Amino acid sequence: MPITTLVPDPAAPQPGQLLARGVCRMLITHGFASLEEFVPERGKRMDVLGLGPKGEIWCVECKSSRADFLSDGKWQGYLDWCDRFFWAVDADFPLDLLPGGTGLILADSYGGEIIRMPDESKLAGARRKALTLKFARDAARRLQGWRDPRV
Template identity: 60%
Template sequence: MNQLDPSLPAMPGQRLARGVARLLRSMDHAVLTEFVPSRGLRVDVISMGPKGEFWIVECKSCRADFMGDQKWRGYVEWCDRYFWAVDCDFPVELLPGETGLICADAYGAEIQRMAPETRLAGARRSRVMRDFARVSASRLQCLTDPEAFNAAAF
């Protein structure tokens, strides 16, 4: 796939995240990839919807990728809705039924099962919103002045 389009991310999970981000943008969400809500956690995709709601999407490229993920339950407490994103060949029966499901590829995605809503507490929402804004602003500034920032910081 990368031989045909060199602009595509190299890793399968990153290609899924790209398609998910396109879907979420079409729903008027602001999207970040590789976001750290708390020490020891790094989500593949987080988005903030037009009403301030936060969705987290974990991208799983294969069965082994999913089976090796022990942290996903910790992500749920950092969002209003939690989703898995997989390609159309993924064995979806492995995924917990109490979570959302998105089928994706590098070019787009579709929600197959809406995640149940579990509203964040006010203090937690405030922290996520502040961190989301700071990371977004830092990444944007890094694009205009890459030498001034250490990419590992965000």
């Protein structure tokens, strides 16, 4: 019998992507629409951006391990782009690594729960309007690309 090596499927979701899926499902239960891998400006890419029923904007960074968290030095740059900032981690994540004043969501690929609500830091009206418009345009482009991949 031949020896086979297991080769990972490159199309399989990564652990952080599975957390993001659970976060998006949880945000729906709070009345939020969400986009994964949202780019508010060049050089920044948020794992999940949620747009709430009253126009509130939440950023969620998904961390699948200690190494994933320690390699991310740019998260503070996202604070100027949201009303509330959250970390999403799984139940095995070392919670003592996460900075105070930030939110905490325990999640898996099926859902999540807000464990700690972060302090609110309201966006300026002009930035909120620009982000909301970009959110809508990005969502529409993604939908159009899904419906008509040749566009």
